[in-house]
Amino acid sequence: MAASAGSSVIVESTAAQYAPLIILLPMLAFPIILLFGKLYNGEKFWKDNLKEGGLIALPVMGASLLLALWLISDFIGAYGGVQKLSDWTWFTSSIWESGFATQEVSFGFGIHVDHITVLLLFVASFLCLLINTFAVGYMNTDPINDNRNHRFYAEFVLFCSGMLGMVLADSFLWLFIFWELMGLCSYLLIGFYYERPSAAYAAKKAFLTTRVGDVFLMVGLAMMWYLFGSLDYDVVFDKYEIKAVAETNASMLAWSLGLMFIGAVGKSAQFPLHVWLPDAMEGPTPVSALIHAATMVNAGLYLVARMFPFFGAEALHGELADLAFIIAAIGGTTAVMAAAIAFVQDDLKKVLAYSTMSQLAYIFTGLGAALYLANTLHWHEYLTDGTKNPDYYVNHAIVIVAFGAALFHLFNHAMAKGMLFMASGAVIHEVHHAHHHLHHHDHDESHHDTPEELIMLANYLEANGQTAFDFFSSIDLDGSGEIDTYEFQTALKKADVVDLPPWEMAPLMKALDLDGNGSINVPELDLTLGRIRKEIEEGHHDDHHDDFDAQSMDNMGGLASKMPLTATAMLVGSLSIMGFPLIGGFWSKEGIIANTWRVALEDPRFMYPALCVLLGAGMTGFYMSRMWLKTFAGSPKGEVAAHVGPTNTWIKTPLFILTFFSLAGILFASMGFTHWAPDIEYGLMSDHGGLWGGFLYEMEHVFANEKAFFFILTYVALFIGAVVGPGMALSLYGGALDEGEEAKAWFTPVLALNAAVKGRYHWDNSSFAQSGFATALSNRLYFDHYYDMAMLKIVAAFSFKSAEADSKVIDGTIKTIERTSQQLSTKLRALTTGSARDYILMAAVGTLTLFALIWGVIA
């Protein structure tokens, strides 16, 4: 957007010249994959060598990642302040300003790079590449996806370009545009199996729910435009601009930010707009789920983090504290609520979905606390009156550390959750295959391939008391004694059984046409329908293939020995999410808890989110442990789980890489991720004397905090999160592996502890499991129920009225215009007779008219 002078530092950087390619490459890959997919659908080279577009997407995402890394290294090398780069102006337009002058507005695109951008950029481009790798192993090995994977990859790259664009954009307008692009791709990906009603429903639900938030976001942005006359970061983050607005319209700015926050709530699936996320797991198993766990949902967090300059502005000191509290409170509520629902989920992916919700809520709480601190502390070097701030050093550090913790948790969560989802996908994939393998054989024998429509027909005849002969004579239109496809189709339609297009009649005809002459006679119909009816009575038709749920943890168990890498990845991921000491999430989670409590000491309102996150830590420990134990420990539940095999390399590679990234939490913490900020003092590897110094500093800071309160708090949180929660899960679920099952050495302590605890402290949770609360939890606290009711009562009624008005008033007007234009068109064209004489006549008339008009002006 407009390139007016701002406070940002413009740094020349070669990487920044190429930064737009990070977005453009995947965006260009979208039509290419789609087009080639259409053209070469089903061809061998396309399928085997290009993986239906997967191997087109892969290098593109790789290139994006490399460019992103280049940009990041340039940024870190420069300790950059804010960089605003590669401005590209499309055109400049004048916009009328109230009454007086016009204001020049340029429409274009620029790249804005600061430490928030850089973090998200890495997360997004890195995970997108890994998901892509994973998808090649996951999507292309499932026959159900055959010949339509190109659609998946095309939508996937478009999604990636949306995410990367949102992160890199230099104005809230472009952020919003890319935000919506992601919304679209999310809709398409959730509804990838659109033929499944549940998937179509979930896609719609996700789209509409997030749209609710987006409307608010849009209004918030419009208000911001009104206040600043621009949506460029350059303008709106300028402290003089903020000051000017703060003096006249501070409350409106607060409202604007609040409305934008609602948009973030929708996108990041927070209470009360969280209902779409669990359903989003209808998408192609882990991949869409991963998007809804590791990348896209971060958009909301990113938006809130982007608001930091407003909260941090000295001019708005204390004005936005309430909003910060709301952000933290929403986060706290969601953290506990989602964790509670996760207790009772049996579906592996659903547990992870709720865990996502809960962890995002943590980050929101952390952001809320950080924003509160930024808004209420004087943390700038100079006060508004120009004097030196005496508390600068302390306050500045507090704000930086609080904000850094939230951002770091975003990073850790994205890495861990990305891995968890991919691992769960691997588990589901293999369980599904094992099931398929086991039951393939008896399918062929016992299960006649009876089209569903015939069953419906049989039921229909039964209900109406018709015999096959009655039905036959009623449909034999030409009286030939045989019925052909057309007659049969007409009859089915007439009887209201089913209305099939002709090309879908073939399987029905084949099932009925026993002698294979292309048409059906009475005995054939009678025989087949008789057989079907018999089968219905014997209950032969409940297809156990459909009944088997490959995602249910009740069908798993004891997989630790069969899928060692997956189990390891899941273990590390779970520990990271739980906040197990020294692993990834620990550092950031402790930071969030500590900072929330720090605020709670100042402002009693914050006791609520502070208690929530503390309680949530324990709950997280419980449900994550429960998930791992139910899946990987104990004996296999059912024969399918006993026959699961290891998975393929495409799937293993990203798991392996992400396991490292989660384990390496201590490394990142030592590098200074916990308090990363855009200045030299707090830049990466810039303080505490390098890696080792950073390590010592972090260790000391966490485990031996000099302030007694935080010292105790750390250990309380640790105890709750890493001992109480997991301990309860250990006593309830899992157990030792079966005899003869070899597990990797590093599982031994977990499994041994599990076996020991389970044997000794097995407590009875049946009273809880049967209570109304548990039922409410497994019904997701009835949110969907009440939302549906509200929809039906209010929205549906309104929309029917709107539809009516639309068809009568708007369509009516349009149709009238269209009809009139067409009539006019016919009349006008009738003047073009084709005779040159007439043309000259018309020209003469025109000439005379011209003279008359000129004459009229003069006279």
Added chain:
Amino acid sequence: METMQAFDDGFATALAPEIVLVIGMFTLMIAPNLGDAKFRIPLTQIRIPWFFGGKRGALESDPRMPGLFASVFFVLAFLLAALSYVNGMNVTMIQSEGGHDLLLVNEFSRIFELIFYGALALASIASINRIPATSRNDRSALGLYNNRRQVDFYILLMTTGLGMSIVALAQDLFLLFIGLELASFSTYVLVSFMKETKEGTEAGMKYFIVGSVASGVGLYGLSLLYLWSGSLQFTELTIAFAENGMEPLPLIALGMLLVGFGFKVSAAPFHFAAPDAYAGATSPVAGVLATASKAMGVIGLLRILLVVASPEATDGAAVWLVALAVLSVVTMTWGNLAALGSTNPKRMLAYSSVAHAGYMLAAITAIGALNWEPEHLNVSNDAALAVVTALIFHLVVLVCFKLGAFLVLSILESEKGGHTLASLGGLAKREPFLAATMFIFMMSLAGVPPLSGFVSKLLVIMGIVKVALVDVTVSGNLTFSDVHWVWYLALLMVINSAISVFYYLRVGLVMFFHEPEAGREGPLPQGKSVRLAIFACLLTTLYFGVGAGQLIALCESAANALVGAW
């Protein structure tokens, strides 16, 4: 500014593109006749190689040679014109011995040269495949006939180009008219080039008849003007007009010239022959008519309305303001409405080009509404600059997508399609890339962002609004009564654009959702060069939409050169 006479030093540099065209013309005339003929000096046995006649070599007798040569010359002329932008424009005035201004080479004429040569180069490249030519060994009557006349086609294209660039360069109304007629007569023949077909002959005939009437009227206006002022120099006419422009004689002349140029830009109701001509001509030629030929008419209008009958010369509104406003409204509405019902895509494009003429007339009208009182001068000048820039930008990008659309139709033509909308049916299945390209052209014509058609329409509308707001900008209060009524022209343009989307989208509907006609299932006939030309059009359509900045700057310098001449 450098002033020189013909054949002075630097003359060849200044007029290099035109000279290249003249050389090209002679080359094309001579080359096919070269052979190994020898001339025997009488009474001796000495034979001197004479080259004219005799057995022709492989190159000279190749029927595709003229097309290739002409394309090369056009591209060369285009590059030479473009090259003059490098190191800054060398503004050159070429005068007669008596000191009369004849030709002016500046940013304005150069950009129009670029338009003309660009369009003609594309048309010529596209025609290499489209004018039927067979192997040189084809001895059948039709084959011989087709091969022989190849060269005529390209020579005519070159004379068209020469005439057009004279129009762009001319500083004298008479010279301008000569150039106009040179180009017009060539196009009349080009339209009826396929004289075996009834449509071609008929279209050419009608176009010629109506065109000569318009030319006659214009010429009469010209003679009246000469009678009145004793000169046809723009500079002297401007002075004369400023002194006593309200006399009947110049006004009658003005009206008559409007008719002449109105025909060239196909403004209603002088446009009637245009749809017939476009439909009858081969598509590349129709594309040239819709783009380059139209740009030529616009130059005429700009010269006569803005330079000669300069709005500055009159107090308040220009005399032609109302007349032109009515003309523009009628033209854009007529064009769009007539296009709605057309089932022949070439006629549809013809009507759409009528509508575009209406938009351009609206832009010129707006300039007539400017207020030139001293305190308004700066703002008015800015606004005028914006409008002329928009106009030139529009003419440039028109070459990209309108000509491109005609070239796509020309591929269809080679399988005897392209005359009905139905023949486009299922193009998306037959040739996905071509269909997508055509769709982009249509969207650009409709003015959908981010294509260049959008930018051009936006610039025109913004320009008109800027003009309408001149009084408001000067006075500083936004009151509706201060907004000039030319604002409604912008509104009408928007409404008309909305109507036009219907028929542009219909092309997409047919291409993507209708089944191919029987007998048209497979891919279209190949044609490398025409596809190359289409691809060039596609790239520029996209590029000038997304990266319009440079081109706008170029157009602005051209507009500056014109507006500065007022």
